[in-house]
Amino acid sequence: MIKRKKRVSLLTEPRINLSLPHMSGTEMEYIEAAFEMNWIAPLGPNVDRFEQEMAERVGVKDAVALSSGTAAIHLALCLMNVTRGDTVFCSTLTFVASANPILYQGAEPVFIDSEPDSWNMSPQALKRAMEDAVLRGKLPKAVIVVHLYGQSSQMDAIVQICNAYEVPIIEDAAESLGTTYKNKASGTFGKYGIYSFNGNKIITTSGGGMLISNDVESIQRARFLATQARDQARHYQHSEIGFNYRMSNIVAGIGRSQLRVLEERVAARRQVFDRYERLLGDLPGIQFMQELKNTRSNRWLTTFTVSPEATDTTADEVLRTLEEANIEARPVWKPLHLQPLFYDATYYPHQENLHVAEQLFQTGICLPSGSNLMEEQQFRVITCIRKAFKRSLPNGSFFIIGKREV
Numbered sequence: 001m002i003k004r005k006k007r008v009s010l011l012t013e014p015r016i017n018l019s020l021p022h023m024s025g026t027e028m029e030y031i032e033a034a035f036e037m038n039w040i041a042p043l044g045p046n047v048d049r050f051e052q053e054m055a056e057r058v059g060v061k062d063a064v065a066l067s068s069g070t071a072a073i074h075l076a077l078c079l080m081n082v083t084r085g086d087t088v089f090c091s092t093l094t095f096v097a098s099a100n101p102i103l104y105q106g107a108e109p110v111f112i113d114s115e116p117d118s119w120n121m122s123p124q125a126l127k128r129a130m131e132d133a134v135l136r137g138k139l140p141k142a143v144i145v146v147h148l149y150g151q152s153s154q155m156d157a158i159v160q161i162c163n164a165y166e167v168p169i170i171e172d173a174a175e176s177l178g179t180t181y182k183n184k185a186s187g188t189f190g191k192y193g194i195y196s197f198n199g200n201k202i203i204t205t206s207g208g209g210m211l212i213s214n215d216v217e218s219i220q221r222a223r224f225l226a227t228q229a230r231d232q233a234r235h236y237q238h239s240e241i242g243f244n245y246r247m248s249n250i251v252a253g254i255g256r257s258q259l260r261v262l263e264e265r266v267a268a269r270r271q272v273f274d275r276y277e278r279l280l281g282d283l284p285g286i287q288f289m290q291e292l293k294n295t296r297s298n299r300w301l302t303t304f305t306v307s308p309e310a311t312d313t314t315a316d317e318v319l320r321t322l323e324e325a326n327i328e329a330r331p332v333w334k335p336l337h338l339q340p341l342f343y344d345a346t347y348y349p350h351q352e353n354l355h356v357a358e359q360l361f362q363t364g365i366c367l368p369s370g371s372n373l374m375e376e377q378q379f380r381v382i383t384c385i386r387k388a389f390k391r392s393l394p395n396g397s398f399f400i401i402g403k404r405e406v
């Protein structure tokens with residue numbers, strides 16, 4: 001029997017997580033109010049108020065609270081009548097939930113590469129994909145634009161292209177609630193926007209999502225579809241397929257409390273980013289995700305790439321070093337066009353020989369970035385990363401950060 005070398009370090013330090021729920025402290029007031037009124041059933045005053053408060057916060061006419069962000073994307077596609085035989089364009093560098101609803105509808109996803117500045121949808125690739133679609137005589141029914149890690153996509157260019165071809169946009173703003181692009185809330189540039197309140201997002205209800213739009217009628221129809229598509233009648237009458245996608249009144253109470261501290265959460269995550277950039281920015285080959293001009297990112301997760309040309313330390317090695325220190329870090333999303341699930345999907349690279357999302361996947365790292373990440377924890381992460389770079393550093397520039405505010 002071969003005895004493996006024991007990794008003692010795994011258990012010596014407490015776990016540091018990527019992004020944990022961060023409660024505001026007033027959640028129980030909303031939940032208790034619901035209990036007092038016995039409003040435990042789905043729907044109720046917390047749901048109505050949460051929808052109004054979200055719509056006001058991001059500046060749209062209406063919003064519908066749902067069981068998840070994925071459900072919100074699915075309903076947006078239903079509202080656009082996406083069906084078998086249709087195509088839908090989608091960012092390739094994203095979580096699978098952005099594209100799964102395309103498959104729910106039996107439609108065909110076409111993946112669009114990232115561009116280097118925002119890491120998000122490349123307008124160049126989108127334009128080529130549209131030109132091809134015209135040649136084939138079949139435009140997509142929708143374009144799903146994802147705003148990764150809190151960074152807005154290049155919305156001016158993307159909106160312009162989609163308008164030119166009259167293709168509506170769904171913004172997957174699951175990760176970018178609180179972000180602005182030219183002082184306008186991320187998620188409000190397309191026909192529909194979606195947010196997620198999953199446990200790791202910038203605010204959370206434990207699980208949930210929101211579909212927003214300025215088209216009040218469509219949102220009303222989304223409410224209908226999300227409640228089993230029940231027709232108006234005394235008996236149970238149904239003429240089309242519906243879903244059980246509404247958010248419960250208890251969960252919405254958590255959301256209302258969380259929404260009140262959104263700005264503080266953004267500020268905290270931005271501070272986490274600043275600290276990482278300040279204390280790791282000198283490392284050879286490190287490039288943090290930049291903030292797009294005229295935007296303010298919520299910095300949901302701090303991410304950087306390690307350039308293989310500038311150092312012999314690799315992203316893989318940094319991830320391994322962090323894991324050994326019991327720190328949860330992740331590679332950047334694996335592009336969807338590389339996923340076995342989408343092996344036959346069409347994909348448009350940024351340029352013929354420049355595959356940006358693939359490069360980001362190979363070189364990118366997401367760091368622990370919770371708004372409740374403590375300074376000492378962050379110093380542990382920083383020290384660990386500097387250790388991973390030690391052999392690439394000139395003598396003397398390795399340092400361990402103490403407890404002081406730096």
Ligand SMILES: *Cc1c(COP(=O)(O)O)cnc(C)c1O
Binds near residue numbers: 071098197198207
């Ligand atoms: C979290 C996330 C979703 C899905 O949201 P859920 O509420 O978990 O269904 C969709 N897209 C992106 C980019 C996400 O990060």
